Amino acid sequence: MSVLSILSDLGAIYPTVFTTDFLRYVIGAGGVYLIVNLLLSRHLAGRKIREQSPPLKQIRREIQASFRTVLIFALNGTLIVYGAGFGVFTIYTDAAAFGWWYLAFSTLVLIVLHDSWFYWAHRLLHYPPLFRLFHRLHHLSYNPTPFTSYSFGAGEAVANAIYLPLTLLLLPVHPLALLIFVIHMMLRNAIGHCGYEIFPANRQRMPLFDWVTTVTHHDLHHSHAGYNMGLYFTWWDRWMGTEYPHYHAEFARVSRPVDWWPYTTAVAILVVSVILGFSLAAASESADQNSEPRRGIDEATQAIAGSGCNRTSLHYALSSMSDREYPVVVPASLHQWVAQWPNRE
Ligand SMILES: [Zn+2]
């Protein structure tokens, strides 16, 4: 197998992964901006963290930087799909293989480990020489927006990206676990930069779930860069003494009571849509076991196996997978074929 053919195979996978990553950013960051910063901005005016709004020039810069981040994340995803084909990473498609408990457990592990990875990588990125090289761009957004969520220097994007392949070397995962992980990552990231405190408070105006990082928590990182390095949870900042000392006072200041009905309606619509989406995906998954698309994949795989060629056929097989499947899903038959690949060359 030549270097050229490997590059060509990677090039065949890349566009699909790029499109998925790009749409995730557009829908995640754009969706949070549309709902929180535009549609609900009046209702949430009392919970706006800063008086001033970020300049449009900043948003333009953030989107440009995010585009480069998506290019890097897509390269990472492409390597994961390619590596999964060779059995370097175990991405199993039969949920029953490890059981539903394992699926839930592995999803939690992905999220909790990512929080730890992010905290320590982030602390390293604040080491002055590394900060200037890799992390400064993110902090140019002193007053962040949902689009700041992917506004990274190239080095920072790589530091964020390599978490997944490193973890997948040891942790077998189902595509659904990966999907929940990336959706949660995108949404928490975009919400954490939205500039409005939308996390619930108790009667004392303390965070209702104090172990979860609120919008104020990460917003304070952008105004006081030495504090609040955590991503999803407050654990590491508290254990390591890096939480902003007046965090709770700041949270109390911005968590003013608001008229919640538009917010709860928007959240309810979002939750129902996600549940409906998952149910439809699960229903179509079981219905498709013997249907045309499924047969299409099997036929494509057989054709590939018979043809002995590789990159065009791999591209054909991947693109013949129905749209409902996350691109990391490699059908078992294709997976087996790719595993035998070196013997075919
Ligand atoms: Zn940030």
Ligand SMILES: [Zn+2]
């Ligand atoms: Zn930082």
